[in-house]
Amino acid sequence: MSTKDESARVELLQGTLDLLILRTLAPGPAHGHAIAKAIERQSEDVLQVEQGSLYPALHRLIKRGWIAAEEGVSENNRRAKFYRLTAKGRKQLHLETTRWEKLARAIARILKPAEESSS
Amino acid sequence: MTRRRRALDGLEEDIREHLERETRDNIERGMSPADARAAALRKFGNVALVEEETRAVWRRPWLDQLLQDLRFAFRVLRRDPAFTAVAILTLAVGIGLNTAVFSVVNSVLLRPLNYPHPERLVWLGDYDTFVHRDMVMLSDFAGWRAHARSYNAMASFSYRQIAVANSRGAFPVGAVLVGGDFWAVTGAHPGLGRLFGPNETNTLVLSWDLFQRQFGADPRAIGSAVTVDGRAATIAGVLPKGFRFQFPRWWTAQHPEPVEAYLAIDQSDPKIRGRGGQAVASLKPGATIPQALAELNSIQRHLHPPRPGQPAPQNRLHIDALLDQLTGSAHRALAVLLAAGALLLLMASVNIASLLLARASARRRELAIRLAVGAGRLRALRQLLVESLALALLGGAAGLLLARWAIALLVRLGPQSIPRLDEASIDIRVLVFTVCISVAAGILFGVTPGLALWRVELHDALKEGARSSGGVFGLRIRRVLVGAEMALAVVLMTGAGLLFASFLRMNARPAGFAPERVLLLKIRLAGTQSNPAAQQGYRNELLRRLGSVPGVESAGISTQFGFSGAPAFPNDPSPTQTHVLHLNAASPGYFRAIGMQLREGRWLSDADQGGVVMLNESMAREAFGAVDPIGRSLSAPQPAVVVGVLADLRYSHLDADAPPEVFLPFPNRMTLGFDVAIRAASPPGVMPAIRREMAAIDPTVPAYDVKTLDRALADSIAPQRFNLFLLGTFAASAFVLALVGIYGVIAYSVAARTREIGVRVALGAGRGDVVGLVLREGMAVALAGIAAGLAAALALTRLMASLLYGVQATDPRIFAATASTLAITASLASWRPARKAAAIHPIVALRDE
Numbered sequence: 001m002s003t004k005d006e007s008a009r010v011e012l013l014q015g016t017l018d019l020l021i022l023r024t025l026a027p028g029p030a031h032g033h034a035i036a037k038a039i040e041r042q043s044e045d046v047l048q049v050e051q052g053s054l055y056p057a058l059h060r061l062i063k064r065g066w067i068a069a070e071e072g073v074s075e076n077n078r079r080a081k082f083y084r085l086t087a088k089g090r091k092q093l094h095l096e097t098t099r100w101e102k103l104a105r106a107i108a109r110i111l112k113p114a115e116e117s118s119s
Numbered sequence: 120m121t122r123r124r125r126a127l128d129g130l131e132e133d134i135r136e137h138l139e140r141e142t143r144d145n146i147e148r149g150m151s152p153a154d155a156r157a158a159a160l161r162k163f164g165n166v167a168l169v170e171e172e173t174r175a176v177w178r179r180p181w182l183d184q185l186l187q188d189l190r191f192a193f194r195v196l197r198r199d200p201a202f203t204a205v206a207i208l209t210l211a212v213g214i215g216l217n218t219a220v221f222s223v224v225n226s227v228l229l230r231p232l233n234y235p236h237p238e239r240l241v242w243l244g245d246y247d248t249f250v251h252r253d254m255v256m257l258s259d260f261a262g263w264r265a266h267a268r269s270y271n272a273m274a275s276f277s278y279r280q281i282a283v284a285n286s287r288g289a290f291p292v293g294a295v296l297v298g299g300d301f302w303a304v305t306g307a308h309p310g311l312g313r314l315f316g317p318n319e320t321n322t323l324v325l326s327w328d329l330f331q332r333q334f335g336a337d338p339r340a341i342g343s344a345v346t347v348d349g350r351a352a353t354i355a356g357v358l359p360k361g362f363r364f365q366f367p368r369w370w371t372a373q374h375p376e377p378v379e380a381y382l383a384i385d386q387s388d389p390k391i392r393g394r395g396g397q398a399v400a401s402l403k404p405g406a407t408i409p410q411a412l413a414e415l416n417s418i419q420r421h422l423h424p425p426r427p428g429q430p431a432p433q434n435r436l437h438i439d440a441l442l443d444q445l446t447g448s449a450h451r452a453l454a455v456l457l458a459a460g461a462l463l464l465l466m467a468s469v470n471i472a473s474l475l476l477a478r479a480s481a482r483r484r485e486l487a488i489r490l491a492v493g494a495g496r497l498r499a500l501r502q503l504l505v506e507s508l509a510l511a512l513l514g515g516a517a518g519l520l521l522a523r524w525a526i527a528l529l530v531r532l533g534p535q536s537i538p539r540l541d542e543a544s545i546d547i548r549v550l551v552f553t554v555c556i557s558v559a560a561g562i563l564f565g566v567t568p569g570l571a572l573w574r575v576e577l578h579d580a581l582k583e584g585a586r587s588s589g590g591v592f593g594l595r596i597r598r599v600l601v602g603a604e605m606a607l608a609v610v611l612m613t614g615a616g617l618l619f620a621s622f623l624r625m626n627a628r629p630a631g632f633a634p635e636r637v638l639l640l641k642i643r644l645a646g647t648q649s650n651p652a653a654q655q656g657y658r659n660e661l662l663r664r665l666g667s668v669p670g671v672e673s674a675g676i677s678t679q680f681g682f683s684g685a686p687a688f689p690n691d692p693s694p695t696q697t698h699v700l701h702l703n704a705a706s707p708g709y710f711r712a713i714g715m716q717l718r719e720g721r722w723l724s725d726a727d728q729g730g731v732v733m734l735n736e737s738m739a740r741e742a743f744g745a746v747d748p749i750g751r752s753l754s755a756p757q758p759a760v761v762v763g764v765l766a767d768l769r770y771s772h773l774d775a776d777a778p779p780e781v782f783l784p785f786p787n788r789m790t791l792g793f794d795v796a797i798r799a800a801s802p803p804g805v806m807p808a809i810r811r812e813m814a815a816i817d818p819t820v821p822a823y824d825v826k827t828l829d830r831a832l833a834d835s836i837a838p839q840r841f842n843l844f845l846l847g848t849f850a851a852s853a854f855v856l857a858l859v860g861i862y863g864v865i866a867y868s869v870a871a872r873t874r875e876i877g878v879r880v881a882l883g884a885g886r887g888d889v890v891g892l893v894l895r896e897g898m899a900v901a902l903a904g905i906a907a908g909l910a911a912a913l914a915l916t917r918l919m920a921s922l923l924y925g926v927q928a929t930d931p932r933i934f935a936a937t938a939s940t941l942a943i944t945a946s947l948a949s950w951r952p953a954r955k956a957a958a959i960h961p962i963v964a965l966r967d968e
Contacts, residue, residue, distance in 0.1 A: 032133055033140040051141070052164035055134065059176040062126050069126060081133045 017057050019100060022085065022093040025067060029084035032058065058083060066092050123177040130173060138163060184498075188505040195506055196513075202478065203510070206471045209859075210514025210560065212852055213467030215521030217460040218545070218553045222526050223533075224453050225552075226543040228446050232365050235306035236401065241408060242367065242444035243273070243398035243415065246435035249681040249699055252369050254395035257298065261386055262422045263398070264299050269411040270400045272300035277396030278370045280823045281382065282643070283323070283333075284346040289819045290333060294380035295364065296396070301381070304401050305362075312341035312356025320385040321352040327360040329379040347382060348643065349819065366399055367445050367538065374824065399441060412438045445538045452842060455919075459849045462607050464560060466856045469600040472564035473860060475507065476597055477867040479568035500569050507565025508558060515557030519545065522553070533841055567596065594868055601860040602904035605945070608850070608857035609908025609937055610915055615850035616933040617916055617926055618843045624925030625773040625836055632714045632768070637828035638802035640809075643792040644820060654790070657816060661795070662706060664812040670805045671797055675709025676785060678793040686754040688742040698741070700755060701780040710782075712796035713770050713828070720749045720763030727784040733763040738779035755781045770828065772835045774924055795822075802827050842922060857904075857941070862948040865897045869952045876956050877964025886957040893956045897949030898942070905938050905945075912937075 024030065024038045035058075036051045061067045066089030072082040085093070138159050145155035163169070196203045231237045243263070244253035260275045267273065276295040283292050302314045311330070315322040323345065325334070334340040343354055364378035384391050402411060415436055439447075479486075489499055526543050533540045628634065642661075644654055658676060665674035680702050687694040707724055723733055732755055739748045739761075748761045767777035799805045806825065813822060826834075833840070869876070876889055884892075913929060920928040 031136070033137040036137070037144075050164035051137065051162050052134075052166065052169035053172075055130070055169050056172040056176050059126060059173050063122075063176060071129075078136065079132070080136055081129060 017053070018061060019093070019096045021054070021057060021061060021083075022066060022089055022096065025083060025085040026090070026093060029070065029072070029082040031072075031080045031082055035083065061089065065089070127174060127177060130170060134163075134166060134169065138166075185505065188502050189509060191502065192506040192509040196510065199478070202474060203513075205859075206474060206510055207514045207517055209467045209470055209856065210511060210557075211517035211521050213460075213464035214515050214518030214553060214557055214560070215525055216849070216852070217457075217464050217556055218518055218522035218549060219525035219529060220453070220456045220460045221552045222522065222543045222545055222549045223529060223540060224457060225546065225548055227449050227539050228453065229548070230539070230542070232442060232445075233361075233363065234304070234365065237442065238440075239271070239402045239404070240304065240441035241400050241402055241411065242439045242441050243400055244435075244437045244439065244444070246437070247395070248435075249683050253397060255398040256392075257386065257394050257396055258392040259419065259422055260298065260396065260398050261392065263415060263418055266418045266421075267411070267414055269403055269406040269414050271403050272303035273398065273400040274299040274301035274304045275396045275398045276301065276366065277394065278368070278374065278378075279382075280374065280641070280643070281347050281380065282349075282819065282821050283380065284819050285343070289346075289821050291821045291823050292329060292333075292380045293374055293376045293378050294382055295378050296382050296384045298384055298386050298396070299398075304399055307358060307362055309356040310359035310362075311338065312354070314358075315355045315383040319355075319383045321347070321350060322355045322383040323347060323352050324355055324381040325357050326362070326377070326379040327358055328377075330357040346819070352382070365445070365539070366397065366441070369397075408438045408440070412436065449538065449540075452838075456845060456849075459611060459846065462611065463849055463852055463856070464556060465563075466604045466607055466853060466860070468560045468564045469604055470856055470860045470863065471507075471510070471560075472567040473597045473600055473863050473867075475564060475568040477863065477870075479503075503569045504562065504565045508561040511557045511561025511564075512554075514560070515553050518557070519550075519553055522549075532844060594864070594871065597864045597867070598900050601857070601864045602900050602907065604853075604857040604860045605901055605904025605941060606908035606911060608853040608941060609905055610912045611846065611850040611853040612937045612941070613909075613912040613916055613934060614919060615843070615846045616937055617919065617923055617928065617930065618839070618846055620926045620930065620933055621922070621924040622836075622839060622843050625839065629716065629766070629768070631716070634714070634770075634828035634832055636798055636800065636802060637712060637714065638797040638799060638806065638809075638825070639828055639831055640795050640797075640825045641792065641823040642795060642813075642820060643823070657820075658706075658785075658793070660816050661813070662708065664816065665795070665797060665809065666708075668805055668808045668812060670801060670808075671799050673708045673711040674795065674797040675706040675712045676793050676795050677703055677705035677709045678785070678790050679703045682756050684756065686756055688753070689746065689751070690740075690742055690744040698779075700738075701778050702755070702783060703780055704783045704785045706785045709785075709796050710765070712798040713768070714798070715768055715770075716766040718764045718766050719747070720761070722763060723782065723784050727762075729757075729784060730759050731762045731784065732759040733765055733782040734761055735765045735777055735780045735782075736767045737777055738781055739764050741779045753781075755783075759783070770832075773832050774836050774839055796828070839922070839924075854941070854944075858944055858948045861897060861901055861945050862952070864900065865893060865949045866952040866955070868896060869893055869956045872956075873959060873964045876959050877961040880959060881961035881965070889957045889959070890953040893953035894946060894949050897953075898946060901942060901945035901949075905941055908941075909934055909938060 020039050020043075021035060024035050024042070030038065032054060033051075036054050058067070058069075062069060066086060067083050068086050070082045070084065072080055138156075141159035141162060142152070142155045145158050146152060150158065160166070232240065234240060242253070243255060243260075245255045245259070246252070247254040255275065257275055257277075260273075264273045275298040279294055279296055280291050281294045282289050284290075298317075300317055307314060309324075310327060312324075314324055330336060330340070340354055341356060345352055345354060358381075368378070386392065400411075402408075415438065416434060419434060419436060486499055489502075490496065523545060526545070530541050530543055644657060662674060662676065665671055682700045682702055683697065685695050685697045686700070688696075688698065705723070707722060710722060718736060720733070723731065732753065734742065734748060734753075742748065742753055742755075743751065748764060750760065750762075752758055752760050765782065769775075769777050797805065797809070810822065813820065876892075879892075880889065912934065916928045926933070
């Protein structure tokens with residue numbers, strides 16, 4: 001368990017993590033640690049995830065055929081596994097992103113008046 | 120590699136790499152290495168758990184469910200050890216017997232020969248009506264080999280026991296005299312030395328075993344000179360260890376020992392060309408058997424042009440695939456065994472289905488609960504199937520153990536006439552077969568109770584005490600199944616009974632015959648006794664010395680040969696009728712030694728030189744009909760006067776009546792080989808003295824085939840004994856299975872009807888009434904099964920008529936004995952449950968339910 005401030009940490013829903021991985025891999029292949037770092041960085045450390053839970057998610061995506069794993073050599077010349085988006089995964093990313101945006105807009109619209117009245 | 124394996128491969132490495140990177144990042148941020156590592160681990164979470172969860176992503180749900188079902192199945196099986204043990208044992212017997220039979224089929228019928236291009240190897244047969252087997256004249260063979268174009272190679276061989284003598288002494292060896300391209304047909308290469316070519320003579324090639332045993336594996340033996348039956352010969356080479364003589368061996372009944380020497384014969388020698396042998400060949404690629412046969416027939420017509428005034432020689436040439444020829448006789452017997460094995464396994468499955476049905480009724484509530492809490496019907500059914508499959512595979516494993524033992528027994532008891540039986544073993548094909556029949560049996564006995572449970576009505580089943588509807592359904596099936604078992608048992612027992620009756624008839628012997636006191640041996644004189652006078656001298660000396668051995672009551676010599684033609688017997692309707700005669704030239708002591716009985720006239724004596732004969736009763740009947748033959752003349756084949764008639768005696772084969780036989784005086788016959796019969800109180804006791812006497816006359820002449828007449832007669836029916844043993848085993852198993860089946864079904868029926876019986880007793884039924892009720896139920900099933908079985912047996916036993924001796928295939932006594940045995944034992948099997956039913960106390964019975 002993370003010892004970070006619990007309130008700042010948002011538990012990631014499984015589907016969300018999948019989407020984030022796909023998004024992270026969109027520019028190009030990356031290894032596991034880089035993916036974890038990227039997610040942390042992009043979400044400005046708000047979406048805090050136990051890095052380990054990345055791995056079941058990666059394998060779930062491989063099983064679905066959305067990403068693929070390849071043996072590669074890292075910058076410090078060591079054997080490392082690189083994950084890359086497949087064509088199927090790219091399509092899925094697009095689909096999920098659209099769905100998320102819709103959902104996020106809907107939620108935002110619901111929450112906005114409440115925010116205004118409380119401020 | 121599967122996707123799963125590929126994806127999971129290197130997972131640990133991947134995670135380790137991840138942690139190192141994180142640690143490095145932390146160090147760069149200024150942490151100490153230890154803190155950096157701890158922080159990385161904290162941030163990552165539980166490594167083992169992550170690995171576990173990642174693997175879980177790839178797990179197959181059906182496999183998990185199957186494992187779960189299996190675990191549950193084993194729990195169920197463990198919970199009821201008595202049932203499980205009975206079921207596994209029953210299956211082990213059924214599967215084990217089938218596995219053993221199949222391993223024999225596999226080795227005898229399915230495995231190809233160890234020679235190159237076994238599919239091209241053929242048997243060239245010329246059926247001889249006198250010896251009742253294929254025999255090719257070597258002169259014909261030479262003609263075929265010179266002119267036929269359809270063959271790559273053609274070889275002849277004939278069996279002979281030869282005496283090989285070197286400086287260390289003489290020993291008999293089972294050998295074949297080979298001609299033509301024998302080594303080309305077999306594809307053999309020498310292990311040591313060389314193999315002889317088609318035109319060499321008096322050259323010997325040894326088997327590996329013989330080379331080890333008699334020559335001490337001494338390489339100097341290669342190329343050395345030896346004497347073979349008195350002629351000089353050279354040992355050319357030794358065959359490799361794995362080489363085996365795999366051609367058909369008609370002689371195995373008398374000579375079970377393996378072929379261990381190969382002698383090149385002089386095919387230009389007219390004496391040898393007049394002999395018979397067997398022929399095999401390798402067809403050219405593309406040549407077919409019909410083509411090859413047509414060619415052979417035309418050559419044969421050329422070799423034997425029809426002579427004017429004589430009937431055209433009958434042509435009995437045939438060509439068969441070598442494997443078919445090799446397995447021909449075993450084919451049918453094995454088919455019968457496979458069928459019997461299948462029936463037995465069917466019975467075993469039926470019994471287990473029956474037991475499972477009984478249990479299924481008890482488990483209806485368990486099933487109903489599982490259905491009620493949401494298990495799918497299919498899932499529930501699958502659970503049952505997994506249970507039966509687990510049971511079947513356990514039974515199969517036990518069966519394999521049993522089969523290993525049974526195969527060893529089969530190989531030891533099996534007659535030599537089944538080719539390649541000794542190679543039977545459990546190989547991958549047999550294993551696959553065993554797994555397949557186990558699974559098939561498991562599905563068979565798993566589906567029946569499954570179907571009964573399929574109809575489980577939740578509401579009924581959950582109700583207290585409701586067990587009747589499904590129970591009656593199952594009971595009806597079970598009665599039919601047990602009736603079928605009874606029928607199968609009747610068929611197998613009738614078959615075994617007929618074989619047993621034949622076996623008794625075969626072994627019936629007249630008083631005073633006592634074949635266990637008769638010692639037989641064969642002698643073949645070597646080349647040193649090449650003239651009739653020397654042979655006569657040897658025989659006279661032998662008989663004189665044998666007579667002086669203490670313990671010998673009588674001793675004689677004989678030589679048997681055949682004649683086929685039209686000797687024009689007085690009883691013949693036409694003078695051209697042909698007869699096949701067995702001729703036996705024997706010294707006077709021979710008749711006494713064998714134990715023959717005189718019916719009329721007198722014995723042959725030492726004073727008889729020729730022109731007189733004795734007949735056995737069959738011969739007297741065939742030649743003279745009802746007329747008294749004594750003093751009459753007969754052409755057999757030379758004219759002779761009949762001086763005596765002997766009682767028919769089966770002294771060479773037990774599986775057929777004594778053939779018509781003519782006995783002639785022995786003297787002055789030019790023959791190298793003859794049989795010796797010696798009657799003694801203790802045959803093994805006199806044998807050392809006999810060997811000493813023989814060595815004193817001529818140390819290079821050994822005694823072959825030394826055995827008692829009793830043993831020789833037993834060997835003559837070894838195949839029948841083997842059949843009886845096998846069918847008897849099957850019948851006994853079927854008998855036990857049928858009785859277990861009927862006991863099971865009646866006991867279950869009593870248990871299911873406890874309440875009904877309680878009511879009957881409460882209403883005044885006596886113990887006798889209850890016993891009668893149950894017995895009637897058992898006997899109805901048993902008698903219906905027996906009746907059906909008798910009808911089936913009547914139809915099926917006709918097929919085994921050729922296997923019987925002295926018994927009709929429809930012998931009513933055997934049928935009656937089988938039926939009554941089963942009826943009586945079936946009533947005994949129902950007796951225990953009937954007693955139990957009679958002991959039911961109405962109050963207990965009514966409260967219990």
